[in-house]
Amino acid sequence: MPLILFQLFCARLGLQTLVLEKASDLRAGGAALTIWRNAWRALDVLGVGEELRNQYYLLAGSHVVSLQGKVIHQLSFGNCSRGGLNEVRAIERSALLEALAKPLPAGTIRFKSKVVNVRKGTKKTYNEVELEDGTIIASKVLVGCDGVRSEVAKSLGVKEPSFVGQCAIRGVADYPAGHDYGSMLLQFLGRGSRAGVVPISSTKVYWFVCFKSSSAVVRKVEPEVLKQEALEHLKSWCKKNLEEFSSLIENSPNHTVTRSALRHRWSLPLVSPSLAADGITLAGDALHPITPNLGQGGCLALEDGVILARELYNAVFARKSMNAEDMDTNIKCALDAYAKQRWYRFFPLTVKSFFIGFLSMLELWPVIYARDSFGVKVALQPDRFLKHTLYDCGELPIPS
Template sequence: MAVTSTSNSLATSLVLLHSPFQSHLHLHLHLQRRRTNPFIPIRTRANPISSLTQQDVRKEDIVVVGAGIAGLATALCLHRGYEFLGVLLLLTRLGVSSAVLEQGESLRTSGTSLTLFKNGWRVLDEMGVGDKLRSQFVEIQGMVIKAEDGKELRSFKFKDESEGQEVRAVERSVLLETLANELPSDAISFSSKLANIERTGTGETLLELGDGTQLLAKIVIGCDGIRSPIAKWMGFSEPQYVGHCAFRGLGFYPDGQPFEPKVNYVYGRGLRAGYVPVSPTKVYWFICFNSPSPGPKITDASMLKKQACELVRSWPSELLDIIDKTPDDTIIRTPLVDRWLWPITSPSAASGGVVLVGDAWHPMTPNLGQGACCALEDAVILAGKLAGSLQTAGLPESIYSALKSYETERWGRVFPLTIRANVVGSLLQWENPIICAVRNNVIVPKVVRLGPLLEHTNYICEPLG
């Protein structure tokens, strides 16, 4: 559906979570500590470390790399899952530590907003934060599609098309803060960066931070975004550019925004745009345009606003008004990318005790509004698999089996959605004037049915407890 926000920055946070088993590590090789440039890329070694002195490492059982939506959701799902299993008190008695390390000085709250459908809200309810977010954001009742001259082509009501549908645009910063606030109060430590990752001879994974701190974990969960160093270390290729880019921003109306609670789309030739109310004072907008290459990165916010306005100068005036009321620091321009997880040829998302979640594994274009929703689904399913294996045995074999089970279950869900989102976006970016005329006068007004296009939002995850 609507283009949603995706961070392009390197996610290098570490979230250290509760686990119902303790590490038993007997390692002897000394690894010299050093001061490291905090911006160097992750290094890997061909041969695994066989031993370390215990004074040189901090031993943790579960490490989640990345404190974005996927990472914080996974952390919270694990935390909630343990509570449901009634083992939180046991963890405290065992003395298992919990900490969250983030590269920046605060949460990575850059970006605008993202669209959550009913499958995403089910997971947020399962984590206990759904109502806290609902109270802050407008529920979107329907969708209106217009041509670039302002002519209305079609309108839909979500609940008429999809039973029980719930659609809201949510500010990314608010979502992150809400998830983080549900974790233990002492869980987050900022200003950390992952510099190196490697396996040890005993099967654990060694993570080294930019300041020389070393962490040894039995389970590493990579939630470090579309440019994931963990995914690269596991053999995944870089996400592929799909041929179009997006401008995005949040218009601000201090005296109240004037729009009905609807998603508004405008279709042009090789160009489309949209806007949707987020809250009583904010409106999210996007412009998606064809480009043969991602182009240079532009950091001048005033230039970004100027370029966005030029693309839709002759389009409905309310779009230009929203852009004009957008603070410069909320406007972003990003190339759209995805990664197709072909069977057999794609690397495994679970290898030993390392597993990928969210954009780190399956970045997809935002044309179905499912990037964040799928990351939330990943989180609750992985937490359920891990909690079950740790409660029963906690042996490496049972943990590896749980991670593989997660991969198998989620692959069948995310790969088809990735392809579908790509195809929908490509069709909506048509440039041929004849095809665009057929789209506007036949396909959209007379053929398109919204219900089947929302069928994927009926997905239901197993509850945490």
């Protein structure tokens, strides 16, 4: 997704790009993404924001529900004293991909192109990408947006993300006659597990179940088995909560149900490898694998596309004239600036998301009592919890 977004920005700015996609088409599977105000700014820059807004609910706020079925905290998304209304909507992943890909020129996405190796090319400033079918493609700038197991990240010496001891099962329930969840995001805190319900539209509801796990191995199993596994982790919940989730899970088409191990990576200055080097950088999950506890993974990826395209445009096209050596220097500076900006943005959120996930999965009853009595209220104060959504990725330059 972020590479398609980056390509769309580049197309608007006149930069020539090519997306290498290992799948045979834009994948329609998977669940949904929660898009917060900071990401809507990026979508509006491209002019696709309004099209998506018309399809999906504007969420009014969230309710946090205890193991016993009691609402222990309410948060209004319109109650953030700084910046006004906080726009939050859940969007189906397939719809977002289609909206981003639709304006692209034909042939700018190359499907069935799995990257197996990245190496320095024969020219001084070029990199070579080797595909599974043996094709070699040279690039002036290479952006790795190939997920948490990124081959491009490996070429930079970046370590693989660490398993955080939790897994998640997600799905999208379909109610053709309509549902009665309204426009509130629901979060359920259990003992060693938690779950969420996010209305998408008048007929669809996104849900997830997170739970502790000793293994990061995700086996390929039938969706019906995943549905039963999700219910198994909720069996100690009160009858009302369990019935609510049973309905959601039963009404979820199999192709929307997925299971994943939750991972993150803490990139530390002076310790971790550089996130930009030799004309290579990263975006999306390859750059900032983060647990989903803040709903910011997809939002950060959308920000990446805006900022990277702007930095490259200013480095290459904003100058009246330059020789090849100057261009190489400018591109290097642009990628370094991008990586630095993104680190200051994503690192605090990676840490914050991890600790929120850790606290929400506690198992000791005295600690759970403290969490439900006052901990959630303190952590979810609007100005504190929504502060990171005030981030503005800025505009794109207008080509002269």
